[in-house]
Amino acid sequence: MSIDLTEERIRQIIDEEMKEYAVRKRTPVAPSTHEDDHHDDHHGSAWGPHDWEHGAPHNSWAPIIMSFGITIFLFSFASTFIMNDDLNNTIFNGSYLPMVLVGFAVIISGLMIWWRQDLSFDGHYEPKSAGAPFQNIDIRKVGMWVFLMSEMMVFSSLFTTYIRYRLGTESCQTILDNHATYSNGLPFSPGDACWVPASYFIAGSHSESWTLVLFPDTLVPGAINTFALIISSFTVVLALKTAKRTDLDPLERSRKVRNYLGTTLALATLFLLLKMIEWFIGFNIGPFHAPSLLSDGYTIHNELYTFAGAGHGGEHIDVNLRLSASTFYVATGTHGAHVFGGMIGLSYMTYKAHKGGYSPNNAVSIEYFGIYWHFVDLVWVLVFPAFYLY
Amino acid sequence: MGHTILGKDAYNVNFVMLMILTAVEVGAVAASVKGAIVDEMIILILVSIGAIKFLGIAFVFMHLRMEADSNILTLTALFPVFFILLMILFIAITTPGAPDSLPAWCRF
Numbered sequence: 001m002s003i004d005l006t007e008e009r010i011r012q013i014i015d016e017e018m019k020e021y022a023v024r025k026r027t028p029v030a031p032s033t034h035e036d037d038h039h040d041d042h043h044g045s046a047w048g049p050h051d052w053e054h055g056a057p058h059n060s061w062a063p064i065i066m067s068f069g070i071t072i073f074l075f076s077f078a079s080t081f082i083m084n085d086d087l088n089n090t091i092f093n094g095s096y097l098p099m100v101l102v103g104f105a106v107i108i109s110g111l112m113i114w115w116r117q118d119l120s121f122d123g124h125y126e127p128k129s130a131g132a133p134f135q136n137i138d139i140r141k142v143g144m145w146v147f148l149m150s151e152m153m154v155f156s157s158l159f160t161t162y163i164r165y166r167l168g169t170e171s172c173q174t175i176l177d178n179h180a181t182y183s184n185g186l187p188f189s190p191g192d193a194c195w196v197p198a199s200y201f202i203a204g205s206h207s208e209s210w211t212l213v214l215f216p217d218t219l220v221p222g223a224i225n226t227f228a229l230i231i232s233s234f235t236v237v238l239a240l241k242t243a244k245r246t247d248l249d250p251l252e253r254s255r256k257v258r259n260y261l262g263t264t265l266a267l268a269t270l271f272l273l274l275k276m277i278e279w280f281i282g283f284n285i286g287p288f289h290a291p292s293l294l295s296d297g298y299t300i301h302n303e304l305y306t307f308a309g310a311g312h313g314g315e316h317i318d319v320n321l322r323l324s325a326s327t328f329y330v331a332t333g334t335h336g337a338h339v340f341g342g343m344i345g346l347s348y349m350t351y352k353a354h355k356g357g358y359s360p361n362n363a364v365s366i367e368y369f370g371i372y373w374h375f376v377d378l379v380w381v382l383v384f385p386a387f388y389l390y
Numbered sequence: 391m392g393h394t395i396l397g398k399d400a401y402n403v404n405f406v407m408l409m410i411l412t413a414v415e416v417g418a419v420a421a422s423v424k425g426a427i428v429d430e431m432i433i434l435i436l437v438s439i440g441a442i443k444f445l446g447i448a449f450v451f452m453h454l455r456m457e458a459d460s461n462i463l464t465l466t467a468l469f470p471v472f473f474i475l476l477m478i479l480f481i482a483i484t485t486p487g488a489p490d491s492l493p494a495w496c497r498f
Contacts, residue, residue, distance in 0.1 A: 137459045145466045152470040160477040167485050203419050215420035223416050230412060233451055234405040241401070367453075374451040381443045385436040389419040 047113055049120040060117055066110030073103025089301050115348050119355070123362025144368045148375050151338075155379050158331040162386065165327055169195040172319050176309040180317050190318035191303055198328040201296050202278075202388050205310035209289040217290040221274040221283075222388040226380065228274075232267035233377045235260045236370040239353075243363035250356060257366075258353035264373070265346040268339055275336055279329075300326045328387055335383055338376045345369055393456045404450040411439050 046059040076099035081090050129139045170182055172194040180188045188194070200206050207216030215223070239260035245253060277283050282292035297305050302321040309316075349369060352358065358366060393400040415436060422432040449455040454464045 133462055145463055149470050156474045164481045226412050230408045237401045371452050374447050378447045385440050
């Protein structure tokens with residue numbers, strides 16, 4: 001039997017095959033029967049990479065393992081640092097440290113499984129939401145927004161706590177202005193709680209050095225951090241825009257996306273480093289001198305801080321800082337923990353970009369991460385003036 | 391993608407605006423520490439700039455405007471506002487002195 005295959009006919013067959021392949025790749029396969037599930041080995045294991053050529057993934061152990069790890073980590077971490085009997089200092093309880101490490105290891109294992117499965121994802125079978133009111137919106141996008149709703153509640157609780165205490169606790173400066181007397185005329189006793197905002201140490205009259213003339217040295221880390229987060233929000237946007245560009249060579253596109261995500265990661269690292277310097281280390285670089293909040297005595301255990309305030313010469317009162325310091329550290333620490341979480345995600349995404357994992361058809365992961373990252377930036381936009389400047 | 395503000399790329403405009411506003415914020419606080427701005431004014435400046443930056447990030451960077459699904463996602467984002475208002479209400483009524491210092495129009 002002879003087959004007449006001209007060059008034109010061969011091209012036609014290849015074109016038809018390619019079109020069919022493209023359609024097949026973009027169309028989710030029909031739900032398989034239970035019998036198929038038992039015999040279908042195309043979906044890959046719940047532990048490893050999915051076979052995306054044969055359908056959407058069905059299962060993954062990653063979320064349950066990560067939840068389990070986070071539970072172990074948080075319970076054991078909370079028991080590692082406990083209060084002493086007088087409730088005025090923290091005791092390090094090393095016996096829980098192994099469990100902290102176990103929890104951390106389980107979290108890392110869950111992340112590895114998740115990333116191993118995601119690394120092969122090339123943008124096909126992006127599931128859509130079916131339920132009202134989110135029909136036809138990518139389900140991962142809806143999931144991210146629902147997650148951010150809960151995050152808003154967390155930060156709202158912290159902010160309302162701050163507002164409540166700030167409005168309900170008399171300012172130490174006011175008490176000092178009244179010569180150790182509350183506004184209602186009652187005398188102030190040493191060790192009483194009053195409000196000393198963190199800005200007193202960071203951007204207030206307590207600031208020791210003014211190298212820049214314009215603002216105190218102690219404000220430098222917070223100011224740099226604010227700019228760093230805004231720039232990092234922009235670099236995520238640039239990574240997304242670049243990943244969607246079709247006019248670039250795939251290699252060049254991957255390199256640029258990796259660089260933008262890597263820059264975001266570097267800025268996030270800078271943010272946390274400066275926060276550590278501001279809290280614990282302080283800095284003494286060239287003309288810039290700023291002690292840490294720790295060395296200034298702004299701690300959650302300080303019940304007798306010598307508050308000299310502004311405009312009173314040698315006059316001072318001994319105040320309890322626990323309330324104002326706790327509010328500051330919990331709010332900014334929670335925000336810092338979110339930055340750290342973002343850094344973990346960014347590390348993986350930078351690696352995936354390096355491997356060429358993002359393309360115009362597969363850029364939504366950057367968009368969804370970007371929504372989270374912008375939210376972290378957005379919270380800082382409120383934290384910075386509320387805690388650092390006012 | 392391809393969104394614009396005043397004919398320029400929306401993301402670039404938003405980024406520049408955020409940088410400038412942050413510089414103004416820090417500058418205003420520095421002026422306040424030196425006594426050039428009164429306390430009430432610095433609160434007004436910080437709240438106003440914070441609100442503008444908040445909207446810029448939410449609407450442009452987080453795509454709560456300019457996208458097909460922006461409206462429903464904006465409503466989703468606003469859902470917690472009810473609870474936030476509830477919390478603020480309780481802050482107001484539990485603040486020391488609040489029962490005695492309510493303005494007349496609040497009283498029955």
